[in-house]
Amino acid sequence: MKRARVAFAGAVHAAVEVEPGRLRLADGRTVAADSVTWLPPIQPQTIVALGLNYADHAAELAFKAPAEPLVFLKTPGALVGHRGVSRRPGDVRQMHPECELAVVIGRTARNVARADAFDCIAGYTVANDYALRDYLENYYRPNLRVKNRDGCTPIGPFLVDRDDVDSGALRLRTTVAGKVVQEGTTADMIFDIPFLIEYLTGFMTLRPGDVILTGTPHGVGFVRPGDRVVTEIEGIGRLENTVLDDAAFYGAAA
Amino acid sequence: MIDRLAQIAPVGTRPLARSRRIDNRPLPIDLGPPPLYHDGRDIGREVRGVAHVLVKRPGRPAEWIMADVSQPPSGAFEAPVAGNVLGVALNNRRQAEHLADAFRAPPYRTPPRAPVLYIKPPNTWCAHGGAVPVPGDCERLTVAATVGIVIGRAACRVAPADALGHVLGYTLAIDVSELQDGFFRPAIRQQCRDGFLPIGPWVVDRADAPAPDTLTVELTLDGRSHAWSLAELIRPIPQLIAEISDFMTLAEGDVLLPGLPAARVEARVGDRLTARADGLGRLDCTLVAEATTARRAA
Numbered sequence: 001m002k003r004a005r006v007a008f009a010g011a012v013h014a015a016v017e018v019e020p021g022r023l024r025l026a027d028g029r030t031v032a033a034d035s036v037t038w039l040p041p042i043q044p045q046t047i048v049a050l051g052l053n054y055a056d057h058a059a060e061l062a063f064k065a066p067a068e069p070l071v072f073l074k075t076p077g078a079l080v081g082h083r084g085v086s087r088r089p090g091d092v093r094q095m096h097p098e099c100e101l102a103v104v105i106g107r108t109a110r111n112v113a114r115a116d117a118f119d120c121i122a123g124y125t126v127a128n129d130y131a132l133r134d135y136l137e138n139y140y141r142p143n144l145r146v147k148n149r150d151g152c153t154p155i156g157p158f159l160v161d162r163d164d165v166d167s168g169a170l171r172l173r174t175t176v177a178g179k180v181v182q183e184g185t186t187a188d189m190i191f192d193i194p195f196l197i198e199y200l201t202g203f204m205t206l207r208p209g210d211v212i213l214t215g216t217p218h219g220v221g222f223v224r225p226g227d228r229v230v231t232e233i234e235g236i237g238r239l240e241n242t243v244l245d246d247a248a249f250y251g252a253a254a
Numbered sequence: 255m256i257d258r259l260a261q262i263a264p265v266g267t268r269p270l271a272r273s274r275r276i277d278n279r280p281l282p283i284d285l286g287p288p289p290l291y292h293d294g295r296d297i298g299r300e301v302r303g304v305a306h307v308l309v310k311r312p313g314r315p316a317e318w319i320m321a322d323v324s325q326p327p328s329g330a331f332e333a334p335v336a337g338n339v340l341g342v343a344l345n346n347r348r349q350a351e352h353l354a355d356a357f358r359a360p361p362y363r364t365p366p367r368a369p370v371l372y373i374k375p376p377n378t379w380c381a382h383g384g385a386v387p388v389p390g391d392c393e394r395l396t397v398a399a400t401v402g403i404v405i406g407r408a409a410c411r412v413a414p415a416d417a418l419g420h421v422l423g424y425t426l427a428i429d430v431s432e433l434q435d436g437f438f439r440p441a442i443r444q445q446c447r448d449g450f451l452p453i454g455p456w457v458v459d460r461a462d463a464p465a466p467d468t469l470t471v472e473l474t475l476d477g478r479s480h481a482w483s484l485a486e487l488i489r490p491i492p493q494l495i496a497e498i499s500d501f502m503t504l505a506e507g508d509v510l511l512p513g514l515p516a517a518r519v520e521a522r523v524g525d526r527l528t529a530r531a532d533g534l535g536r537l538d539c540t541l542v543a544e545a546t547t548a549r550r551a552a
Contacts, residue, residue: 137368
């Protein structure tokens with residue numbers, strides 16, 4: 001099942017996909033996917049993200065692959081739904097998209113063994129964990145100003161049920177204005193999903209709706225205002241976002 | 255005694271109305287013994303005026319009330335947080351002077367430009383009177399008392415002069431961490447273990463709280479007292495709110511920990527910790543050994 005949260009005709013609804021381009025709302029209405037506003041499909045309180053979790057990406061950024069997961073946290077205000085917009089501030093040149101498999105937790109999880117890890121997963125979605133590298137500093141890097149900006153983490157469109165997909169070898173791809181800038185497969189994660197769940201729940205409790213962004217593969221391509229950015233994961237979904245400059249974002253260009 | 259709480263009329267401002275915690279996922283999860291009940295204790299003796307309290311009464315979900323806490327009400331106080339907790343590291347002038355050489359050495363090479371932020375997620379919140387479970391692999395723990403700036407009205411791209419208008423009030427917090435050996439990478443495993451942020455007992459309304467800019471915060475453990483002043487902050491609270499809200503909205507119920515003391519204080523299992531500040535009351539917690547066996551079966 002593919003589950004979404006959408007706004008339609010003045011209210012927020014849970015929805016499921018009945019066929020490509022058609023959604024059924026929880027109240028029974030069937031509507032065209034084009035007619036809704038897409039919201040993040042989940043409402044986490046804790047968002048865990050991984051840095052340098054694909055060997056090719058770590059090499060590209062001139063880092064040795066880490067011995068322990070490089071974990072950072074984000075807050076829910078960073079999320080924005082499918083077909084939303086993200087602002088590139090006027091002083092930023094190096095804003096790049098990062099296509100990531102998002103693992104959504106389905107039940108309270110603490111000290112979960114590797115072998116049991118999939119039991120506490122509700123499903124998967126796609127995230128684009130934009131980095132605004134102009135703001136990088138070497139203190140708690142990657143710092144929140146780079147990674148936790150309002151509306152700069154598109155996520156969605158759907159939460160796909162765990163049992164509907166084998167997450168071990170899914171192709172990921174990012175296009176910017178139609179050009180492929182990132183390609184990879186989840187098979188290349190340094191720390192795979194069961195490892196991450198065992199590691200994280202070994203020191204912190206995760207709860208239903210919390211999410212783990214599992215890192216991004218090779219490919220650094222910068223985005224420019226006006227670009228349509230598509231992050232896509234095989235079997236999970238195709239997440240669209242548009243980058244706006246300050247004038248377009250705040251309406252001065254209208 | 256418990257019923258008295260419900261009869262106290264709201265004064266001046268409204269309590270934090272929305273909390274997803276209350277709606278569907280009560281906390282704390284597995285944080286050891288339940289918080290203490292406080293009948294007649296003097297934790298609020300110095301508080302003048304009204305505080306916002308997230309209180310748990312038997313058989314009911316936690317709810318926000320406003321109360322005169324100078325005569326301490328009964329009830330189990332939950333962590334008074336309805337959003338995110340954001341901390342600011344390296345915002346202490348004395349600490350920065352001490353680290354000046356380290357800031358110039360690799361990998362830092364330059365002192366911080368923007369506020370250095372960290373997140374204390376919901377699993378870390380521990381209510382007043384609660385027990386902080388210390389895992390067996392935590393060999394050295396640091397503890398630091400600070401205040402929590404609780405947002406009452408969403409702050410997005412606010413100017414420093416307007417920042418305090420977005421503040422509901424102030425609470426106390428004890429930031430617990432495993433000893434960090436630097437600031438290069440986020441220290442999630444060190445800072446974000448379950449229960450590693452005792453916070454509360456309540457939020458003293460801004461109108462009734464002392465001005466925070468020169469407030470002294472005191473941590474007591476094992477008979478020793480460690481005090482520091484918010485006057486040591488490099489960036490004062492209004493400037494922090496302005497700079498942070500420039501890129502991330504601080505929402506109603508979010509809490510900002512504006513800084514930590516310069517001196518490192520270590521603690522161990524068995525220590526009873528108390529944070530105090532004039533006009534805000536007192537926050538207590540105890541460090542206990544985590545019971546690990548029960549959870550392995552999950």
